[in-house]
Amino acid sequence: MKLVTFTVGEEEQQRVGAVLDDGAICEFPSSASAHFTSMLALIDGAEGALDLARDHLSKRQTVHAASDVRLLAPLPEPRQMRDALCFEKHLRQARANRHLFGFEGVPRDPAKIEVPAVWYEQPIYYKANRFSVVGTETDITVPRGETRFDYELELGLVISRKGKDIRPENAREHMFGFCIFNDYTARTAQLREMTGQLGPAKGKDFDTGNALGPWLVTADEIADPHDLTMVARVNGEEWSRGNSGEMHHKFPAVLAHISSDETLHPGEFIGSGTVGSGCGLELGKFLNDGDVVELEIEGLGILRNRVVRQDGDKAA
Structure with missing residues (x-):
């Protein structure tokens, strides 16, 4: 997966997701799992969190056009x-x-x-x-x-x-x-x-x-x-x-x-x-x-x- 941290529109809230083949961003909603609250949380979740992310990626329930998002550093604050x-x-x-x-x-x-x-x-x-x-x-x-x-x-x-x-x-x-x-x-x-x-x-x-x-x-x-x-x-x-x-x-x-x-x-x-x-x-x-x-x-x-x-x- 190509994992990203991003914001949508004028919002400042950071979200995590993955890039689709057409450049759109599939969001991993934080409401679905605590592992999706940040990239560090996703990394901490290990393979279980990655499996959950792959499942969301396959379903594509929340997708944002590339023009609607601003990509941040994928890992905004490394440990x-x-x-x-x-x-x-x-x-x-x-x-x-x-x-x-x-x-x-x-x-x-x-x-x-x-x-x-x-x-x-x-x-x-x-x-x-x-x-x-x-x-x-x-x-x-x-x-x-x-x-x-x-x-x-x-x-x-x-x-x-x-x-x-x-x-x-x-x-x-x-x-x-x-x-x-x-x-x-x-x-x-x-x-x-x-x-x-x-x-x-x-x-x-x-x-x-x-x-x-x-x-x-x-x-x-x-x-x-x-x-x-x-x-x-x-x-x-x-x-x-x-x-x-x-x-x-x-x-x-x-x-x-x-x-x-x-x-x-x-x-x-x-x-x-x-x-x-x-x-x-x-x-x-x-x-x-x-x-x-x-x-x-x-x-x-x-x-x-x-x-x-x-x-x-x-x-x-």
């Missing part, structure tokens, strides 16, 4: 957000372009970038701001004073069940579904603050900084999450293309590492990190006011946002 760095090509190319920020005199050859040994030994990740999540067609507000604003093309995973010390061979049991993740980044702030040997912080933490969507596809519909074509377009022009199979640490290894001595809970979100060539930093170009960014991942739809600078704020 936790972590973002990993799983693509070696992204790591090398991003570090090779540090000259754009005055840290290196000239561009460097990505193949000659020294990658820390620990990166190969274990997945590296940070915890993101779970309160700054937005959905498709929502404007992304650039932090004040930021001159190099960037998109990041990522695959997102939502956890289905509680687990600790998860073994890689059992990881699939803990995967509820997948969605597109645009990890918007204030590069000038990020590069500056991370010279202090901690972070990222304000380079990532700002309202509207985490875009998820357009929907959450249940894991049973994704045969192999590590063989998905990933594309980014800016104003209709393709900027990035890659494949989730390029992950050095794949999701089973990521789950095993994160859950080591730590309990994961249903409704937590984990990002794959940026696919190689999947951001402006790697390409040497950044986003401008009014740019429309579209991220597309095979089987997961298109996540679309417009970049908006605050009044009086200009890019460099």
Whole structure:
């Protein structure tokens, strides 16, 4: 199923449902089950809640035209957000372009970038701001004073069940579904603050900084999450293309590492990190006011946002 969180018309009440083949939305009425009061409640309900949702989907009792609804982030407030760095090509190319920020005199050859040994030994990740999540067609507000604003093309995973010390061979049991993740980044702030040997912080933490969507596809519909074509377009022009199979640490290894001595809970979100060539930093170009960014991942739809600078704020 392609699960969504949405509102109808001018109402603010959040509803959950699924996308039909014609683009209409089949609502799962909260009056029918407590599992339908939110996406987190649906995830908490496990297979029983999903079976109930499939039953409602087959009956199509409450259907809304796509034009009558506003899609929110499918999981508006994850219980936790972590973002990993799983693509070696992204790591090398991003570090090779540090000259754009005055840290290196000239561009460097990505193949000659020294990658820390620990990166190969274990997945590296940070915890993101779970309160700054937005959905498709929502404007992304650039932090004040930021001159190099960037998109990041990522695959997102939502956890289905509680687990600790998860073994890689059992990881699939803990995967509820997948969605597109645009990890918007204030590069000038990020590069500056991370010279202090901690972070990222304000380079990532700002309202509207985490875009998820357009929907959450249940894991049973994704045969192999590590063989998905990933594309980014800016104003209709393709900027990035890659494949989730390029992950050095794949999701089973990521789950095993994160859950080591730590309990994961249903409704937590984990990002794959940026696919190689999947951001402006790697390409040497950044986003401008009014740019429309579209991220597309095979089987997961298109996540679309417009970049908006605050009044009086200009890019460099």
